[in-house]
Amino acid sequence: MPHTIVIFGASGDLTSRKLIPALANLMRNGLLPEETTIVGFSRTLMTDEAWRDSLQATTEAHAGGQPFTATDWEAFAPSIHYQPGDIGKAEDLARLQDRLQALEGGRAATRVYYLATAPQFYAPVVSALGNLGMASEDAGPRRLVIEKPFGTNLETARALNSHIHTVFNESQVYRIDHYLGKESVQNILALRFANTIFEPVWNRRYIDHIQITVAEEVAVGRRGSYYDSAGVLRDMFQNHLLQLLMVTAMEAPVRFNADAVRNEKVKVLDAIRPLDLGHVADAGIRGQYAGYTAEPGVAAESQTATFGAIRLEVDNWRWQGVPFYLRSGKAMSCRTTQIVIGFRQPPLELFAADNSRSQREANRLVIQIQPAEGIQLHFHTKVPGDGMRLRLTDLEFSYSREFAGRLPEAYEPLLLDCMTGDASLFARADEVEKSWGIIDPFVRAWQSVDMSPIPTYEPGNWGPPSSTDWMLAQGRSWFDLCPVLS
Numbered sequence: 001m002p003h004t005i006v007i008f009g010a011s012g013d014l015t016s017r018k019l020i021p022a023l024a025n026l027m028r029n030g031l032l033p034e035e036t037t038i039v040g041f042s043r044t045l046m047t048d049e050a051w052r053d054s055l056q057a058t059t060e061a062h063a064g065g066q067p068f069t070a071t072d073w074e075a076f077a078p079s080i081h082y083q084p085g086d087i088g089k090a091e092d093l094a095r096l097q098d099r100l101q102a103l104e105g106g107r108a109a110t111r112v113y114y115l116a117t118a119p120q121f122y123a124p125v126v127s128a129l130g131n132l133g134m135a136s137e138d139a140g141p142r143r144l145v146i147e148k149p150f151g152t153n154l155e156t157a158r159a160l161n162s163h164i165h166t167v168f169n170e171s172q173v174y175r176i177d178h179y180l181g182k183e184s185v186q187n188i189l190a191l192r193f194a195n196t197i198f199e200p201v202w203n204r205r206y207i208d209h210i211q212i213t214v215a216e217e218v219a220v221g222r223r224g225s226y227y228d229s230a231g232v233l234r235d236m237f238q239n240h241l242l243q244l245l246m247v248t249a250m251e252a253p254v255r256f257n258a259d260a261v262r263n264e265k266v267k268v269l270d271a272i273r274p275l276d277l278g279h280v281a282d283a284g285i286r287g288q289y290a291g292y293t294a295e296p297g298v299a300a301e302s303q304t305a306t307f308g309a310i311r312l313e314v315d316n317w318r319w320q321g322v323p324f325y326l327r328s329g330k331a332m333s334c335r336t337t338q339i340v341i342g343f344r345q346p347p348l349e350l351f352a353a354d355n356s357r358s359q360r361e362a363n364r365l366v367i368q369i370q371p372a373e374g375i376q377l378h379f380h381t382k383v384p385g386d387g388m389r390l391r392l393t394d395l396e397f398s399y400s401r402e403f404a405g406r407l408p409e410a411y412e413p414l415l416l417d418c419m420t421g422d423a424s425l426f427a428r429a430d431e432v433e434k435s436w437g438i439i440d441p442f443v444r445a446w447q448s449v450d451m452s453p454i455p456t457y458e459p460g461n462w463g464p465p466s467s468t469d470w471m472l473a474q475g476r477s478w479f480d481l482c483p484v485l486s
Contacts, residue, residue, distance in 0.1 A: 001108060002104055002107060003035065004037045006114065008114065008115050009041075009042055010040025010082065011042040017058060019415070020058070020080075022411035023076075028072050036419075039081045040081070043085070044084065051081075051082035052077045064409060088124060093131075093132055097132050108139045108140040111141070111143070113125075113143065113145065115146050116147060126164055130167030143174055144173050144174065150427070154440050161429040171423075174426040177243055179240045179244065180414070180426075184367065184368065184374070189247065202318075205344075206344055209323045209324070210341055211325045211338075211342065211478065212248070212325070216329065218335075219289065219292070219295065220330055223297075225296075225297030227330075228299060232328055237308065239435070242269070245324055257424065261424045266428070269431065269435060272438055273315050280441045280442050280445040283312075287305060287463050287467065288303070288304065288307065289307070307332070307457065308327070311324070311325055311474075323474070332460070333480070336368070337369035338367060338483075343364065343365070344362060345362050368484060373399040374396060374485040376396040377395045378394050379394070
């Protein structure tokens with residue numbers, strides 16, 4: 001069956017830097033389904049040839065891996081088409097429908113509608129597709145792909161889901177979070193459920209706590225006007241960080257399919273202890289990098305958090321009493337995304353006399369999501385010589401060392417899954433709403449007039465000093481180390 005990918009917002013950066021290069025790589029690797037047609041739709045007036053010409057340089061620049069040659073482009077370019085139009089004009093959408101039917105030759109086809117637009121256009125696009133009958137599956141599967149943010153709080157997320165469901169069934173909706181397309185995130189599932197050595201210790205008896213950090217070295221830059229209204233909680237916690245928490249904490253699904261995987265993820269969210277406004281102040285730390293208020297588009301007196309750390313408790317049999325620490329920030333020491341599994345100390349410290357407290361660090365398992373994907377296990381060995389002096393050493397697995405060639409960019413497997421109808425790595429409506437229900441109390445508390453002035457931190461640090469003090473008060477410390485794998 002032919003496949004048609006319709007990209008709304010085709011003239012934007014997401015399309016040129018991510019979507020088209022990802023589709024080009026799928027084609028080059030022989031993974032793109034045969035008879036795949038790509039149709040861009042946006043207000044910019046262009047012909048097919050003009051859009052192809054504009055995409056060639058960005059595809060060559062962002063495809064990654066082996067150079068994307070002129071021969072590769074000549075094979076890929078004929079699948080690319082462009083239809084100018086305004087989302088708000090019914091006649092333009094009708095012309096798009098006519099163009100799609102002409103390209104499909106009147107045959108049944110799988111269509112993927114990708115909303116690469118600003119969030120305020122999600123509802124109008126959905127309404128327009130519904131009014132023209134373009135969501136009907138009489139002529140083949142119809143799928144809707146939505147980029148984050150999925151609302152700005154629980155109320156708006158529910159309203160958006162409700163509106164979408166007036167046109168599309170939930171089974172047709174693919175809410176995309178590119179973090180779940182990363183090989184190292186999917187490898188967490190393999191690490192846990194394809195190996196018998198980790199599952200026996202993946203619980204409260206052996207694990208003391210878990211840290212999930214998404215640190216960004218860059219400042220807000222040109223995103224100031226958006227970021228000042230969103231802040232770090234909406235930008236990173238509700239989606240990326242909670243997704244990583246779910247994958248880390250979920251139970252093994254009975255089978256590896258979309259419903260079974262997403263059911264287990266939602267159970268994790270259901271088990272997270274709810275916090276009201278009276279308790280979230282003690283369960284989180286916020287901060288703002290020095291110089292943030294001078295960024296373009298940022299209010300001079302802004303109290304928006306560019307750094308955040310929160311503590312969540314998963315109240316189930318596996319995780320009761322094991323805190324999950326989620327942390328993210330802008331203008332930090334380095335760019336890294338990592339999950340640190342902090343194990344408990346041995347019940348009897350036999351070698352305490354020969355080792356200081358700092359030398360008796362507990363074992364750790366570090367799962368590095370980016371920039372260099374891999375896993376590192378930290379364990380104690382004896383230092384050669386007299387006595388029983390210990391040193392923490394490591395065993396590591398690196399994707400780049402073990403596997404030749406480039407790793408697929410996150411959008412490549414996700415786009416392929418959209419076309420083939422595998423929703424395992426996409427968020428379900430209830431998952432999105434439950435995530436907002438967890439983060440909303442922190443957002444409201446941090447915006448409260450009763451909060452003290454926001455702490456600041458110097459760019460290049462790991463957040464404000466109060467974050468370190470907060471962890472020390474709980475008898476723990478952050479794993480403040482730039483990527484352990486390079």
